[in-house]
Amino acid sequence: MNNFRFCSPTEFIFGKNTICKVAQLVKQYGGSKVLIHYGNKSAKKSGLLTQIENCFQNEFIEYVKLGGVQPNPIDELVYKGIELGRKEKVNFILAIGGGSVIDSAKAIAAGILYNGDFWNFFEGIVTINHALPIATVLTLPAAGSEGSPNTVITKTDGMLKRGIGSSFIRPVFSIMDPVLTFTLPTCQTVYGIADMMAHVMERYFTQTQGVDITDRMCESILLSIIHSAKTLIREPENYDARANIMWASTIAHNGICGVGREEDWATHALEHELSALYNIAHGAGLAVMFPAWMQYVYTAGIDRFVQFATRVWNIENIGSKKEIALKGIHALKDFFSSIKLPINFEQLGAQKSDIDKLIDTLKINTKGKLGNFLLLDMNDARAIYEIAAKR
Amino acid sequence: MNNFRFCSPTEFIFGKNTICKVAQLVKQYGGSKVLIHYGNKSAKKSGLLTQIENCFQNEFIEYVKLGGVQPNPIDELVYKGIELGRKEKVNFILAIGGGSVIDSAKAIAAGILYNGDFWNFFEGIVTINHALPIATVLTLPAAGSEGSPNTVITKTDGMLKRGIGSSFIRPVFSIMDPVLTFTLPTCQTVYGIADMMAHVMERYFTQTQGVDITDRMCESILLSIIHSAKTLIREPENYDARANIMWASTIAHNGICGVGREEDWATHALEHELSALYNIAHGAGLAVMFPAWMQYVYTAGIDRFVQFATRVWNIENIGSKKEIALKGIHALKDFFSSIKLPINFEQLGAQKSDIDKLIDTLKINTKGKLGNFLLLDMNDARAIYEIAAKR
Numbered sequence: 001m002n003n004f005r006f007c008s009p010t011e012f013i014f015g016k017n018t019i020c021k022v023a024q025l026v027k028q029y030g031g032s033k034v035l036i037h038y039g040n041k042s043a044k045k046s047g048l049l050t051q052i053e054n055c056f057q058n059e060f061i062e063y064v065k066l067g068g069v070q071p072n073p074i075d076e077l078v079y080k081g082i083e084l085g086r087k088e089k090v091n092f093i094l095a096i097g098g099g100s101v102i103d104s105a106k107a108i109a110a111g112i113l114y115n116g117d118f119w120n121f122f123e124g125i126v127t128i129n130h131a132l133p134i135a136t137v138l139t140l141p142a143a144g145s146e147g148s149p150n151t152v153i154t155k156t157d158g159m160l161k162r163g164i165g166s167s168f169i170r171p172v173f174s175i176m177d178p179v180l181t182f183t184l185p186t187c188q189t190v191y192g193i194a195d196m197m198a199h200v201m202e203r204y205f206t207q208t209q210g211v212d213i214t215d216r217m218c219e220s221i222l223l224s225i226i227h228s229a230k231t232l233i234r235e236p237e238n239y240d241a242r243a244n245i246m247w248a249s250t251i252a253h254n255g256i257c258g259v260g261r262e263e264d265w266a267t268h269a270l271e272h273e274l275s276a277l278y279n280i281a282h283g284a285g286l287a288v289m290f291p292a293w294m295q296y297v298y299t300a301g302i303d304r305f306v307q308f309a310t311r312v313w314n315i316e317n318i319g320s321k322k323e324i325a326l327k328g329i330h331a332l333k334d335f336f337s338s339i340k341l342p343i344n345f346e347q348l349g350a351q352k353s354d355i356d357k358l359i360d361t362l363k364i365n366t367k368g369k370l371g372n373f374l375l376l377d378m379n380d381a382r383a384i385y386e387i388a389a390k391r
Numbered sequence: 392m393n394n395f396r397f398c399s400p401t402e403f404i405f406g407k408n409t410i411c412k413v414a415q416l417v418k419q420y421g422g423s424k425v426l427i428h429y430g431n432k433s434a435k436k437s438g439l440l441t442q443i444e445n446c447f448q449n450e451f452i453e454y455v456k457l458g459g460v461q462p463n464p465i466d467e468l469v470y471k472g473i474e475l476g477r478k479e480k481v482n483f484i485l486a487i488g489g490g491s492v493i494d495s496a497k498a499i500a501a502g503i504l505y506n507g508d509f510w511n512f513f514e515g516i517v518t519i520n521h522a523l524p525i526a527t528v529l530t531l532p533a534a535g536s537e538g539s540p541n542t543v544i545t546k547t548d549g550m551l552k553r554g555i556g557s558s559f560i561r562p563v564f565s566i567m568d569p570v571l572t573f574t575l576p577t578c579q580t581v582y583g584i585a586d587m588m589a590h591v592m593e594r595y596f597t598q599t600q601g602v603d604i605t606d607r608m609c610e611s612i613l614l615s616i617i618h619s620a621k622t623l624i625r626e627p628e629n630y631d632a633r634a635n636i637m638w639a640s641t642i643a644h645n646g647i648c649g650v651g652r653e654e655d656w657a658t659h660a661l662e663h664e665l666s667a668l669y670n671i672a673h674g675a676g677l678a679v680m681f682p683a684w685m686q687y688v689y690t691a692g693i694d695r696f697v698q699f700a701t702r703v704w705n706i707e708n709i710g711s712k713k714e715i716a717l718k719g720i721h722a723l724k725d726f727f728s729s730i731k732l733p734i735n736f737e738q739l740g741a742q743k744s745d746i747d748k749l750i751d752t753l754k755i756n757t758k759g760k761l762g763n764f765l766l767l768d769m770n771d772a773r774a775i776y777e778i779a780a781k782r
Contacts, residue, residue, distance in 0.1 A: 001569075001634040003406025008399060014650070015394025178392075210631025213615040213639055220607035227603055240601025243392040247604055247650065256647070259405070259638065 001211050001260035008254045010147045011173040014247065016239075018177050022052055022094070022137060023059035029133050029172045031092025034063040035085045037105040038096040042139065043067070048096060048180065052137065064088045069097065072275050072282070073104040075155045078118060081108035085132070095136045095171075098192075099143020099152075099282075102136050106151040106169040109134045121164055122153060128166035136174040141181060141246040142192030142283055144199055144253025146174035154276055160365060161276040163268075176250070178242035189236070190339045191283030192249065193229050197222060198267060198286040199252040204308070205294075205373045207301055208261035218257050219311045221248055226312075229339050266371030267293045270384060273358040273365070274350055287341035288348050291333045292388035298325050300374040305329070345389040352389040355382060392602050392651035399645045401538045402564040405638065407630075409568050413443055413485070413528060414450035420524050420563045422483025425454040426476045428496040429487040433530065434458070439487060439571065443528065455479045460488065463666050463673070464495040466546045469509060472499035476523070486527045486562075489583075490534020490543075490673075493527050497542040497560040500525045512555055513544060519557035527565040532572060532637040533583030533674055535590055535644025537565035545667055551756060552667040554659075567641070569633035580627070581730045582674030583640060584620050588613060589658060589677040590643040595699070596685075596764045598692055599652035609648050610702045612639055617703075620730050657762030658684045661775060664749040664756070665741055678732035679739050682724045683779035689716050691765040696720070736780040743780040746773060 013021055026034060034056065036049070043049045044067070056063050066081050085093070085108060095105035110131040111118030120126045136146045145151070149170040152163040181189070204218040225248045231241040251257070270293065271285035298305045302321045309315040309328025317324065333343050342348040359378055362370075370376050376384070404412055417425060425447065427440070434440045435458070447454050457472050476484070476499060486496035501522040502509030511517045527537045536542070540561040543554040572580070595609040616639045622632040642648070661684065662676035689696045693712045700706040700719025708715065724734050733739040750769055753761075761767050767775070 001406075001631050001638075003409065005402065005404055007402040011396065011398040013396050015392070018394065210634070212618055212631075213612065213635045213642075216611035216615045217608060220611035221604065224604040224607045240392050240603075243601070243651065244604045247392075251604075251647075256642075260634065 002208055002262065004259045006255055006259050007167070008147065008256065010171050010254070012147065012176060012250065013173060014176045015243075016177060016179055018175050019048070019051055019137060020055060022175060023055040023061055025173050025175070026056075026061055026092055026094065026135065027059065029092070029135065031133065032061065033088065033090045034061060034092045034094050035081065035088070035090040035108070036063050036065045036094050036096060037069065037081060037101055037108065038065070038067045039069045039101050040067060043096050046180070046183070048137070048139070052094075052096065064090065069101045069104045071100050072154050072161065072279060073100045075119060075153055078104055078107040078111060078153060081105075082111040082118060085112045091132060093132055093134045095134065096139065098138065098140025099145040099195075102134075102143070102145035102171070103151040103153060105134050105136075106131070106145070107153050110166070110169055119155060122155070122162040128164075128168050131166070131168040133172045134169060136171050138174055138176045138246070139180045140184065140188060140192060141249035142195040144196060144249050146171055146176065147250040147254035150253075152272070159276045159361060161272040162365065163272075174250070176246055178239060178246045181242050181246060182237045184236075186233070186236070186340060187281070189232055190229070190341050191281040193225060193245065193283070193339065194287040194336065194341055195283040196249040196252040197225055198290055200257050201290060202265050202268060203258040203261065203263045205264050205301070205304060206261040207373060211261045214257060214260055215307070221252055221257065222312050224248055226335060233339050262372050264371055264373045266373070266376055269362065269366050269370045270381060273362045274348070276361065277354065277357060278348075278350055280348060280350075284342050284348055287336045288343055288345065288350075288388050289384070291329055291336070291343060292384050294329045294332070295387055296380065296384045297374040298329065344391055346391055350389070352386070355385045355389070358385055393599055393653065395650045397646055397650050398558070399538065399647065401562050401645070403538065403567060403641065404564060405567045406634075407568060407570055409566050410439070410442055410528065411446060413566060414446040414452055416564050416566070417447075417452055417483055417485065417526065418450065420483070420526065422524065423452065424479065424481045425452060425483045425485050426472065426479070426481040426499070427454050427456045427485050427487060428460065428472060428492055428499065429456070429458045430460045430492050431458060434487050437571070437574070439528070439530070443485075443487065455481065460492045460495045462491050463545050463552065463670060464491045466510060466544055469495055469498040469502060469544060472496075473502040473509060476503045482523060484523055484525045486525065487530065489529070489531025490536040490586075493525075493534070493536035493562070494542040494544060496525050496527075497522070497536070498544050501557070501560055510546060513546070513553040519555075519559050522557070522559040524563045525560060527562050529565055529567045529637070530571050531575065531579060531583060532640035533586040535587060535640050537562055537567065538641040538645035541644075543663070550667045550752060552663040553756065565641070567637050569630060569637045572633050572637060573628045575627075577624070577627070577731060578672070580623055581620070581732050582672040584616060584636065584674070584730065585678040585681075585727065585732055586674040587640040587643040588616055589681055591648050592681060593656050593659060594649040594652065594654045596655050596692070596695060597652040598764060602652045605648060605651055606698070612643055612648065613703050615639055617726060624730050653763050655762055655764045657764070657767055660753065660757050660761045661772060664753045665739070667752065668745060668748060669739075669741055671739060671741075675733050675739055678727045679734055679736065679741075679779050680775070682720055682727070682734060683775050685720045685723070686778050687771065687775045688765040689720065735782055737782055741780070743777070746776045746780070749776055
């Protein structure tokens, strides 16, 4: 086991009828003028935005609103949010939505207190050393941004999709009511499932030895996600399945699954180029890229793939290690297919002929190297995209 | 799944050669004059105390020391610590040791800022609403007090052993170096293992339905503890096994295993009377009482006991539920025996003839009712003690 630091201070308020606590919590964490940040239709249409505005009005909390966050949030709206937040002298950011809204809110929270261009954080020119407090009302379990120190923003000029992390932008609290997710379209539900499974698997596939407890924890979360996903496909309003999935998204990415080990994150990097180029859902891209990455790298640490196959997919420990490992990878692919996730470029709407473009931006964003389980260069990345492009 | 709040803000600094970070961390968390609280022999003998004193001297941090904490920490030393801390105007408490030292430090940290008798907290007369910051250097993985909001103190007058919890007494940071545990005697290692397994199982055995993710997480931690325990019996200086056990003790009791469900805690209450009466190790008492409690209650929720047997102990799902459940309970007992834990009163050094005494104090401490999986009265408690008294 490697040395580690772990600190996950976010307060989670989880369950039915928890939205009403938002105003009291904002006050408790020092907010008196709030920038409410949200997406487009659903927060308004569902009445959630109005409900939260009423809570604030009843408690005499001032607020301004900025909607319009799209999947794969972009720098332009972050600049707008920074300008609005400064002009209105807000001292608290509340994100209502999923990972895209929360990530955009995090960039705004750091950017408001920084005198230069916020994109400098994403270029690695400066590090975040303070930010306004951020909180979330989660409506889409997927990215785990409600409990993570991470944010991913796309710069439209050049379509550069970049991620950073800082403890200053970890939410102070997150309200999580699974009932809010009852009406999610199936595609959003399953994209979220692919995203959270990928967050666990990026940590699970490691060369670090002797980390049994983190291995077991990763496996337990995957098993639980698989179980609940199968239920949700049949019964989208099953509360317990929605609740298990919602909590899984958080602990998949608050860091607890990665303690004591090297993590990988190659698949996330490979995927970011796809969602930047095609503006597709991150989770959809991950469902295609993860099995492709696995197929390319599994021989570099076959025992871990055998463990994955036997413990997560209940594959019998019979035959060669290679056979067992491949059965595990196929089981993951079959599972993704069974819950209507894409598993190749065609199903994703990506083109094999675009691989050169993908490699071009990947090279810029990764400086030509990525991954940890197996260190990949651009030839490896090309080979993995080619696997993903097969039907 | 039930509604829940979860917040675990302690910063964990885990691994080899992490002790040296203590002075910097104390400063970071606002400490300038520290009360160092510790046990008796080992912190001195191992050189750990001197090492930490040197770190403080090098960073010009003032400190006073109070040693002498015994297993099952008592009110008298807490009064001493409160008096010393006030006299010396300390603003930070550092516990060096295991659960007993940390629990004593927590009571001191709350007591220093409270004008009345600190025992009022344990009588439920007042609640803690502030405390000095506490940090720990953990030397004995067992109680999970390094990441929990709980403390258990025994009032010697009447031998009343009581536990309370408050977010104000959760450690701000905990330094955890598994190498410090290499020299633990086998008995202390295995008592710790029983304690942390009990912390998971008090949460696992619930009547709450639809909490698959927490079930799976509990099972994963139990599996990992069992695996590492078997290694440690053979190889007490196996770093990875020590590290897995140390981290297990923390997450077994920081609350993550209990989210979304009713917990039980009857076994802890039953055990506290044993360790208060005989001054035995809490973990030893738990190893005796947990299987006895299980044997008494398992028919009240047999499916959960079947799940425990099949998922944790790999018992084949063949035969009646009752048979499978009992096989699981026996597997736990056999495991405890295999790592040299006591499994009955005789091995523990307890007397069947003392059951009346145990019931007398239990009745006072629990107001006559305990547990949640099955609500127990004093007749039930007597029956469970009688099961534990069988050879």
